[in-house]
Amino acid sequence: MSAAVDILCFSSADWHGKWGSRQQVMLRFARRGYRVLFVEQLAGLEHFWKYPNLRQRRWRRWREGAQEIKPNLWILSPPPLFPGRYYSPAVARLNAALVRRWLGTYLRRLNIPKPILWLYQPEHAPLIGRFEERLVVYHCIDEFTAGTHGRKRQTIAALETEVLHRADVVFANSTLIYESKQKLNSNTYRIPSGADVEHFVLALDPTTPVHPISAAIPHPIAGYVGNINNKLDIRLLAAVAAGLPDWQFVFVGQPYSQSVDLRPLRAQPNVHLLGRFPFAEVPALVKGMDVCLLPYADTEFARYRSPLKLYEYLAAGKPIVSTDHPEVREFVQWLEIASTPEDFAAAMLQVREEDSPEKQRRRTKLSQQHSWDCRVDKMEQIVSMHLGKM
Template identity: 40%
Template structure:
């Protein structure tokens, strides 16, 4: 897989929480492919929920490096995940923008890689290789959606895609009947980046270094799937501890702000995350268990391991196989007990074991498996074309 031009329709902004889409596209660009990374479109209603979106550029291309460009699409109509006719209209607008951008760049796409079920209505040439990477249970997200509409679009997308992927075993089990060739490709870690947390010379940011120890922390979006009541109970039980949350906040956090030993530090750049992880004595994945999170394979799990940190997580299906290297809790008393135990029993030997486990689950290893499948499908389809091309 060299010399391809990939259009990636992502569920997260390039500059957002650095995760699956950005990792894979960075790896493929580094291997000699070009990537047009498409930020998720917003609608005319989106700024009502998040006023910061008013500042976001629209119908705009920016350069990351010589092989990666990022496109912020035009603003679209709301209710596309409720009414299919609205979605078809929106996807025609998006397609026109993509066609214009590719023409201006002089790029001819050969692969469309999508994370969004509604892109099934994007009018694409049938000569393009289509990859659907299912990383979430989209019907379980809150907001302006109709489950039947989203489920129907995803079902059609699975049927149309040449390569189908999923990030979690639970998702694989629920989707495999829709995609007989579905490939399970779990999330991973940029091990080289996050094991910087083990380097003695790396400085811990003052906002963590100055806190009373031990410091237990969470890195990720502070959203409604985070169990704030659980964290508040831990903070009250151990007022001598410091609890740190690193990431953007998009839900009410009144219960946490009221506690003096809970510190919300906001979003930090991907480049600085190893230094923040170095300042933690314990890393947490305190997710509620529900329809959405049961299908989540948390990227932060692998990043915590790559940083050598002890981990305490809720009983997520994708986390269970990593026991006993990480501690899993099922209720509030267990959460407190596991935190106390992991803090008391940590050692350099355990940290080394976590790093070895992270190395077995790197993004590079995941990408190699996916690349093999895509290369195979490209070969099959190009032979069908007869002239060696795979685009119109």
Template identity: 30%
Template sequence: MTDLVVVSLEAWDQVWRRNQHLVARLLEDDPELRVLFVEPPADPLHDLATRRRPAGAHGPAPAGFGGRLLRFRSLKPLPRRLDPRADERLALAVRRAVERVNLHRPLLWINDPRAADLARSTGWPTLYDLTDDWLTADRPVRERERLRRGEEWLLANARAVVACSAELVRRKAPLRGTIDLIPNAVDVVSYRRARPRPADLPAAAAVYMGTLHRDRLDVDLCVATARAVVGRGSVVLVGPNALHADDTERLEAAGVSLLGARPRDEVIGYLQHADVLLVPHVVTPFTDSLDPIKLYEYAAVGRPVVSTAVAGFRDTTDPRVLVASASEFPGTVASMLPAKSRFPEGTDAPAPDWDDRAAAMRAVIDRMRRP
């Protein structure tokens, strides 16, 4: 396998997402493979404006696998409206990082459609991995236009395109033709190995696991659910908090426990010991494009689930999943607290494993390498 440059929508951190699971398995399977994992650029002005601690840039730094995995984050000192050449500068920074670590004509794996300039300027064989329909997300007009231009170029010019959901394939196929469907999955063995109960998990807990973001999370529904379960248990949100400060304050005032991000191995304990697992997502064209990783993680631990009618959960035949309207959701969760069953009950159902998804991605990459 050739070397890879992976341009990600998230940092390589303690919270593992799709591309980390896939990249890790590719590295395990090929001892000659090297990967430069390109994180979103540091944006100190945006961090200050949103009351977050500013992140810094860093050069290629080892992140595991005997130095074969390197992380890189460039710097975006000014907003694009003040620096029209920002994307050009970011692409140049990645090219210099590649030269610094002696990757030779790597394959480019793009999650972020805004990285189309990098593919266009280098000519590196490109894989576009569609994980979200960003054109339907709530974004400023200027940002949406940049996303549209980048995605149209990638759909027309990438050597291969894969998507995590059948809905994404359906939406994007008219602009591309062939798109390989590679859904998400779960590390089945890890999620079915018993873990200790986390010390900060309340005695009776309705748990949501995932990044807290308005693109997905229905904050009003979380507040209503927290109020409905008073005296029965607590609503617990586990994951990175990307909400505005006002939303965070509303949740905390309603009694929601916001525990923040947890390392990938620790999150399993929160899921196994939950009384009920929650999917309080908004239902929008954006969320309808998703293949939620939590669909597979929740299934693997066998706990009961209450979800709004979002993609994946509304279509499952898993009898442990209850789909509720926004008006029914809080009462349904309250009626299930405390739980009448405990892990590992319900963990005998089949679940797709990341090993199988990595094999499918490897087949696409191998196909790209052929003349």
């Protein structure tokens, strides 16, 4: 495809926030010659009032304007919007008009006349048709109605239905999301999460030192990397930790006590909630883990997700124990699945005992088929095909 193609991406995360699919995908398109304007997550005045750190960070970046942080890649923080967009389509449309007017200056300055409009959230529906876009892509990485109720659920569902009806291409990152969205848009493609293989394979590199924090924790270590929220089965984890007192359980990620009760986990003396670390430090932390965990709860919120960490653990060569989740079943030859605390603990002991350098190399080799580069290869082919039909 021509290197002159531009992408206007409305993200559901900030660029320097939790590193995931939005940043990985847009970074790779920029590397391929696409010019990408990455608009960070839209936030209402209520969020600026509730989170002082967000207010300070966004105010500074908003005043800085568009910043080119990589070749062909600019990030831009939007101004605060009117509250209530999750409860009122009218407010969502008013905010869209404000965003379009605000963005106009930057689109002219960067000479982005007819971009690919790449959306990540249902609330972006009113933005469609405001940028003379040549193609609309909806990259659906969550089931946004999961865990919501009443008017909020109805509004999100209505906005997403609009996105699905108007999008030219829909990328669904899990089987359940694909099955749901394909009913409303026949141009829906399943593209799961991927791994930054070159980054996580550093965990197998002999020259990579174990992170000092991991090095200070005695083995054996069971580890999890990611947000600690209601997608995890906290009670199962607490029971497993209680049943394996000689093991240490290390959690690398932001704990969200407001979404899930973490007290059962905190009560275990062999549990370490280390908090969030820079993405660059994660391979050194994973290197210190003997077994990696995918302890997802059996909830609507968790079932629809594509477990990014599955592919990252494989790239790091680590043995994996998971609860039963739709997205891990196809990897049953590469990990152990367990549903009860007793079975989960037994699986941890088994995979650690059976691990070997050869198995580690095979896991890393498998992960190369699931790299972000492979995912974006497929996305680019699909986008090119649909642009050719326009």
